[in-house]
Amino acid sequence: MCTTCGCTVTPGNRKLAFRPVAGGATTVTVLQNLLADNDRQAEHNRSHLDAHGVLAINLMSSPGSGKTTLLEATLETLGSECRIAVIEGDLETENDARRIRAHGVPAVQITTGSACHLDAHMVHDALHKLNLHDLDLLFIENVGNLVCPASFDLGQHRNVTLLSVTEGDDKPEKYPVIFRAADAVLLTKTDLLPVLGDFDPARAAAHVRRLASDAPVLRLSARRRDGLQDWLAWLRAELEAQRERVARGERVRPRVQPDGARLHVAQP
Amino acid sequence: MHELSVCQALIRQVEEVARRHGAKRVKAIHLEIGPLSGVEPELLRRAYGLAASGTAVEDAELCIEALPLRVRCEECGAESTATANRLLCARCGTWHTRLVSGDEMLLRSLELDM
Numbered sequence: 001m002c003t004t005c006g007c008t009v010t011p012g013n014r015k016l017a018f019r020p021v022a023g024g025a026t027t028v029t030v031l032q033n034l035l036a037d038n039d040r041q042a043e044h045n046r047s048h049l050d051a052h053g054v055l056a057i058n059l060m061s062s063p064g065s066g067k068t069t070l071l072e073a074t075l076e077t078l079g080s081e082c083r084i085a086v087i088e089g090d091l092e093t094e095n096d097a098r099r100i101r102a103h104g105v106p107a108v109q110i111t112t113g114s115a116c117h118l119d120a121h122m123v124h125d126a127l128h129k130l131n132l133h134d135l136d137l138l139f140i141e142n143v144g145n146l147v148c149p150a151s152f153d154l155g156q157h158r159n160v161t162l163l164s165v166t167e168g169d170d171k172p173e174k175y176p177v178i179f180r181a182a183d184a185v186l187l188t189k190t191d192l193l194p195v196l197g198d199f200d201p202a203r204a205a206a207h208v209r210r211l212a213s214d215a216p217v218l219r220l221s222a223r224r225r226d227g228l229q230d231w232l233a234w235l236r237a238e239l240e241a242q243r244e245r246v247a248r249g250e251r252v253r254p255r256v257q258p259d260g261a262r263l264h265v266a267q268p
Numbered sequence: 269m270h271e272l273s274v275c276q277a278l279i280r281q282v283e284e285v286a287r288r289h290g291a292k293r294v295k296a297i298h299l300e301i302g303p304l305s306g307v308e309p310e311l312l313r314r315a316y317g318l319a320a321s322g323t324a325v326e327d328a329e330l331c332i333e334a335l336p337l338r339v340r341c342e343e344c345g346a347e348s349t350a351t352a353n354r355l356l357c358a359r360c361g362t363w364h365t366r367l368v369s370g371d372e373m374l375l376r377s378l379e380l381d382m
Contacts, residue, residue, distance in 0.1 A: 025295045025296070025379040025380055025381055025382075026289075026291075026379070026380050026381075026382050027377050027378070027379050027380075028285060028289055028377060028378045028380055029376070029377045030281070030285055030375045030376065030377055030378060031374060031375070031376060031377075032281060032374070032375045033373060033374060033375075034274050034277055034278050034281070034299070034307075034373045034374065034375055035274065035277055035373065036277075036281060037277050037280065037281070038277065115270075115273065116270055117270050117273075119273065147270070147306070148270035148306070150306045151270060151274070151305070151306035151307065151373070152270070172353070173353045174353070176304065176352045176353040177304055177305075177306040177352075178306075180304065180355075207353070209363045210353060210354050210355065210356060210363055211353065211355055211363075212339065212355035212356075212363050212364070212365045212366070212367070213363075214364075
């Protein structure tokens, strides 16, 4: 959605939008994103986070690619530098929240039942269970799924998509929507690369570039605590950037925001 | 299948617009869906049948227009069609492109009986 005027006319749909009316009924032009209600809630969440100077990062990946293990390894180092909380999304169980709390970090578990993704309303409810005054960094661990989470803005500032090397290096080519939405791509479980032999990190990165994305593609093994420095440096830079934005009263949204809408702002 | 969540949100929107215009009936719903929206038109259609059942828009026809995927090159300026996993410039081949259309998930218009 265009953030200036709220409409959704893009160069691609402009001529369709104002096509003449078919006979018989009155046609009303609406031009609203199908998830307008979710987007409004997401924007509310983001303004809430910005008001408290919190940076929110949405972690997306297939189940079992190492999101929680990555968070555990991240908390070990970053936990002493800034105040962190985690919102965990799963269909069932408190398992992941328990793992996070064991590190002395507040965690809110959202159990979605059968829903395959988090949405902005669920995250809003979870935010009310956290004291934002006491936070610098919020991780939202989305439901493990390479499809649905990409369509729902939660109010986060950045998207991170994980790809574990056991999944194959062609996943960005097979699931372009979620990898295009990533502000950073993490290739995880790289300690398994010698065993697998057929995962080429350069090929995975090339697939990400073909999505017209300049997102950094970082390699790490959270379990072996290997390669974490690049990820931690990215997080520290994002934290600093968020502090500067908040001081200037600016707001950043993740890449999931349609490019078409951004172009529309610049169109006559 | 997040298409069901999308349909539920769509139906709320449609009911709201219809109510605002004092419509007797919603005859047709026109959507525009791009290949990079993350929503499958065919799944959306099936989910709509489920989500609309028992609502005021149950009988409305769902018309989905699939939008083309187009990119504009940031290096040579050319505009070309692309595919969902190859957003490259068709003229010079670079990946430094911007999406012009193709990620829309849009309620374009409603046909209402007033």
